[in-house]
Amino acid sequence: MAEAPAFGPLFVGGFAFVLGLLVGSFLNVVIHRVPREESLVWPGSHCPHCDAAVRPFDNVPLLSYLILGGRCRDCRGPIHWRYPALELLTGLLFAAIALRHGVGWMTPVWLGFATALVAAAAIDFEHHIIPDGISLGGLAVGLVLVPAAGILEGAAPLLALRQAALGAALGGGLLWGVGFVHARLSVAFGRTFAHWPGEGEAVPKPASLDYWTWFPGLGFGDVKLLAMVGAFLGPAGVLQCILLAALAGLLLGLVWMAVRRRMDAPFGFAPAIAVGALATVLLPGLRLPLL
Ligand SMILES: [Zn+2]
Structure with missing residues (x-):
């Protein structure tokens, strides 16, 4: 330090x-x-x-x-x-x-991270989309600024770069894997999703890009957002974030259902990811990258 x-x-x-x-x-x-x-x-x-x-x-x-x-x-x-x-x-x-x-050096990085998370959460809550400018833009910024700030605070350069890249791959990869397996199983068991990707739309062919990014019931925006979160939090941090986000998502979902008095309220995952990521940044005792 x-x-x-x-x-x-x-x-x-x-x-x-x-x-x-x-x-x-x-x-x-x-x-x-x-x-x-x-x-x-x-x-x-x-x-x-x-x-x-x-x-x-x-x-x-x-x-x-x-x-x-x-x-x-x-x-x-x-x-x-x-x-x-x-x-x-x-x-x-x-x-x-x-x-x-x-x-x-890390403090302004965390402030920028928090700003991106609040924006992503609010836009996802209201419009059910996460702009690429926030998720992919934040990913690019995170992959550069987090190692840079870490190195200025005394971290080993290679370790700092690896942590950010590994965190991004793990965060995005884990959620992508869950979404992909869920989508394949749903198709195998004949489940249809009226709301995604379009009503009655055919399942994409394996040769197309859509096949790999087609996630009924889970937006691909969440995958990109978690990759961005991983770049900032590192592999250990992004795992903690996912666990906390799952808990937060459950709680937010229950509160939402109680307020709206219906079960089918579509609820974006970004607010839960933001809660999990901010808790990881703020709570003492949680491991952050480079620490
Ligand atoms: Zn007025």
Whole structure:
């Protein structure tokens, strides 16, 4: 571990919290616009009720919502509580990561990782897709930045590179294997999936790429997301993440069923993966790569 300047925990946690609020505010834009393939920068934020542009001083994370009493300044239409909630969540996550990992090279990597996970979870929850820009983009970034930050913190270069590559292969490979076997068994036993890949669509032929990525009941986006998670957490970390994600998925599914009062609610796996990955980053005693 490199010699770190002596910042007090209150300063480090507070700085990370404010940074998290700002990133959370940007994530609100990402989560709304990326699945709709809209520009992230233009046009600026508008009220969904009266279309008035949001003034810069009304766009302060969390504070503006509280000052405006959760209503648009122009038409008094309600602002959804999930915007300040996501800002607060990201702020608290950033503070927790900074306090857990201190000031070091890996801390900004974990902050970026958390940002990608929150975006993937929220977009999957709402739209049932995980954009490749987050999963594959995050995988590419992770394979480079995680070993780089690890080496700067004193890890052996070859070990650091191997851990990231192995983690990515294990994370993506495990879920791909489960999905592939599940799909083959389902076909063998004559089960049909009305919702995937399309109603009444024929099973892809083994010669086609689709055959290898056709996962009824499990999106291939989850495979790509877990490969990305593996690059950041390493082989031991991604295994812990999968176990925690399975538990979290069960709990989230039960809560969802209780709230919706029905069993068939489709529920993306990305929120559970995000919970498992963030728990692996935050909980003391869990093994991280390079440690
Ligand atoms: Zn308005």
